[in-house]
Amino acid sequence: MNDEHLAAMHKLLAEYHRKLAKQQCSTLCNNITSILRSDLRMRLPRYPRRTAILERLNEREQQEKMASTRLEPWMIV
Secondary structure (H helix, E strand, O other): OOHHHHHHHHHHHHHHHHHHHHHHHHHHHHHHHHHHHHHHHHHHHHOHHHHHHHHHHHHHHHHHHHHHHOOOHHHOO
16 A cells, blocks of 8 residues: 555545534534423423514424425435
8 A cells, every 4th residue: 555545545534534523513513402492492481471482483493394304406316
């Protein structure tokens, strides 16, 4: 194995690890967001003036669910 092959392998591994890190970061952000949403859901009904916020939060979550179920062009194989 020469230096060029070694450099190519190193580049592939670096790209792979960058991709994994981005996925993990995205997953972590989604988990934190869902925890905060559930916390808000439990607290907001206690305050009658804040029910509009809860309704908007539910609508936005439904829109996100619908958007996540759509296939993007890059997903189609």
